[in-house]
Amino acid sequence: MAEARRMWAALKLLDRQILDREDRFAGNVDDVILERLDDGTLAVTGLWSGAGGLAYRLGARRFGRWLQRMRTELGDGDGVIALGAVQTIGNHVRVAKDAHELSSEATERWVRDHFIGHIPGNDHAAE
Amino acid sequence: MKKVFAVALGILTAIGGFVDIGDLVANAETGARFKMNLAWVVIVGVIGICVYAEMSGRVAAESGRAVFDLVRERLGPGPALVNLAASFFINMLTLTAEVAGVALALSLVTSVNYLLLMPFTAFLVWVVIWRLPFGLMEKVFGLLGLALIVVAVTVVRIGPDWNSLLHQATHPHISHDETPFTYAYYGIALFGAAMTPYEVFFFSSGAVEEKWSDSDLATNRANVFIGFPLGGLLSLALMAGASLALAPRGISVDALSQVALPTAFVMGKIGLAILLVGIFAATFGAALETALSAGYTVAQYLGWQWGKFVKPRDAARFHALVLGTLIFAVLIGISGVDPIKVTEYSIVLSAAALPLTYFPILVIANDPDYMGEKRNGRLANTFGFAYLVILIVVSVATIPLMIITKAGA
Numbered sequence: 241m242a243e244a245r246r247m248w249a250a251l252k253l254l255d256r257q258i259l260d261r262e263d264r265f266a267g268n269v270d271d272v273i274l275e276r277l278d279d280g281t282l283a284v285t286g287l288w289s290g291a292g293g294l295a296y297r298l299g300a301r302r303f304g305r306w307l308q309r310m311r312t313e314l315g316d317g318d319g320v321i322a323l324g325a326v327q328t329i330g331n332h333v334r335v336a337k338d339a340h341e342l343s344s345e346a347t348e349r350w351v352r353d354h355f356i357g358h359i360p361g362n363d364h365a366a367e
Numbered sequence: 368m369k370k371v372f373a374v375a376l377g378i379l380t381a382i383g384g385f386v387d388i389g390d391l392v393a394n395a396e397t398g399a400r401f402k403m404n405l406a407w408v409v410i411v412g413v414i415g416i417c418v419y420a421e422m423s424g425r426v427a428a429e430s431g432r433a434v435f436d437l438v439r440e441r442l443g444p445g446p447a448l449v450n451l452a453a454s455f456f457i458n459m460l461t462l463t464a465e466v467a468g469v470a471l472a473l474s475l476v477t478s479v480n481y482l483l484l485m486p487f488t489a490f491l492v493w494v495v496i497w498r499l500p501f502g503l504m505e506k507v508f509g510l511l512g513l514a515l516i517v518v519a520v521t522v523v524r525i526g527p528d529w530n531s532l533l534h535q536a537t538h539p540h541i542s543h544d545e546t547p548f549t550y551a552y553y554g555i556a557l558f559g560a561a562m563t564p565y566e567v568f569f570f571s572s573g574a575v576e577e578k579w580s581d582s583d584l585a586t587n588r589a590n591v592f593i594g595f596p597l598g599g600l601l602s603l604a605l606m607a608g609a610s611l612a613l614a615p616r617g618i619s620v621d622a623l624s625q626v627a628l629p630t631a632f633v634m635g636k637i638g639l640a641i642l643l644v645g646i647f648a649a650t651f652g653a654a655l656e657t658a659l660s661a662g663y664t665v666a667q668y669l670g671w672q673w674g675k676f677v678k679p680r681d682a683a684r685f686h687a688l689v690l691g692t693l694i695f696a697v698l699i700g701i702s703g704v705d706p707i708k709v710t711e712y713s714i715v716l717s718a719a720a721l722p723l724t725y726f727p728i729l730v731i732a733n734d735p736d737y738m739g740e741k742r743n744g745r746l747a748n749t750f751g752f753a754y755l756v757i758l759i760v761v762s763v764a765t766i767p768l769m770i771i772t773k774a775g776a
Contacts, residue, residue: 339672
């Protein structure tokens with residue numbers, strides 16, 4: 241029963257929009273990390289956000305693993321958000337962190353630092 | 368008083384914003400070829416976009432989530448990815464057509480080849496997205512788009528036999544030199560032109576970004592339910608103008624300049640100048656919306672930060688994608704494809720792809736978990752499900768008709 245409830249919670253998490261503490265969009269929950277606890281039950285220990293997790297879940301397992309290896313080799317971290325950082329789960333999944341601190345947002349930072357950040361006016365909102 | 372002004376402005380913007388390159392081409396084309404015998408399709412299409420836009424606006428306001436975010440959650444990541452790929456491809460075709468439309472309008476004024484003007488046009492679109500206050504630009508282009516009223520004046524100036532026009536529209540028949548297949552194919556084109564999905568991507572994303580409340584919803588319902596039908600009237604005027612001025616002369620519409628012919632015939636240079644302003648504004652506004660929609664769809668599927676209210680550096684992948692899509696659209700445009708053909712394909716395929724985004728929104732609009740008290744009532748569901756049936760029929764029929772008619776040839 242407890243296990244079923246945990247699985248249901250995991251399903252509830254999947255594909256939700258992640259918000260950081262400033263209400264910024266910070267990726268989707270592309271997959272969840274499940275671990276078997278000492279008492280034998282399964283528990284969600286983290287949210288996996290990023291193309292690797294998504295490809296893996298969609299069935300392109302080898303491609304997903306390759307993408308994941310690439311990001312760790314590039315020093316971008318694993319894209320996993322520990323469950324302890326999650327604040328609330330509702331229409332959105334809110335984490336008590338800044339998007340800049342999340343390893344899953346490494347690509348966003350890369351595009352900002354190497355492309356968008358070089359175009360004049362990138363620091364002004366249009367409205 | 369201020370409120371009345373805001374509502375009036377919104378409605379005027381919606382009228383100008385309804386018409387884009389697809390409506391210009393499809394209505395003039397069918398008017399010249401089928402006279403008013405397909406006018407009823409425009410009305411079916413306008414009611415359809417009203418139903419769809421109202422529903423997605425309400426869903427966005429209640430759940431705080433835009434179309435593609437919900438599509439992924441409701442359909443699951445796999446089917447939603449297929450959906451995304453189809454929507455993105457069609458949206459890019461539409462973007463190419465709109466940018467070509469702006470360039471063609473400019474080339475009629477400047478006599479510079481439109482191919483040379485396309486990169487320039489795309490650059491202008493990008494600058495507006497990157498830098499300028501978007502709400503203001505939306506209103507400016509919407510209001511300038513009202514110059515298209517000149518097509519209604521054209522019809523009045525021709526002084527047609529109104530009874531016979533109305534009779535044609537209410538007693539549609541297929542003339543001897545057409546087949547039921549070509550009739551149906553052009554009907555789908557008209558339908559897709561009135562009910563383009565990017566309008567809904569754009570609309571619901573705006574609603575999420577502006578954090579709509581119930582009072583915003585009321586204002587927007589007014590814009591949709593008054594502005595879109597009035598925009599539909601402009602579409603019918605385009606069709607009537609072509610049926611009166613082009614059909615008797617045996618002129619078919621295969622270039623954007625021919626869309627302007629009826630007005631040029633009866634209103635001379637001044638009329639033509641006003642119409643070109645209207646075409647420029649309508650296509651430029653639509654180019655902005657489709658370019659942004661390219662970013663919205665992908666960013667919402669993947670959960671990236673998106674939007675026009677944050678600094679570009681804070682939505683880096685979104686802006687990179689919008690810019691990349693614009694560049695790609697220009698490359699398609701200057702590769703020498705016929706812009707009228709691109710427009711036709713974009714509206715016909717839009718019609719075929721509509722159920723992909725319409726269905727999830729209809730389901731969520733009925734889900735009390737998201738919508739609470741604001742879920743679909745009986746009226747919204749009657750129309751909602753009737754249109755689901757229409758959209759599925761259209762979607763199934765499109766590709767076979769495309770093959771049978773050799774794309775309307």
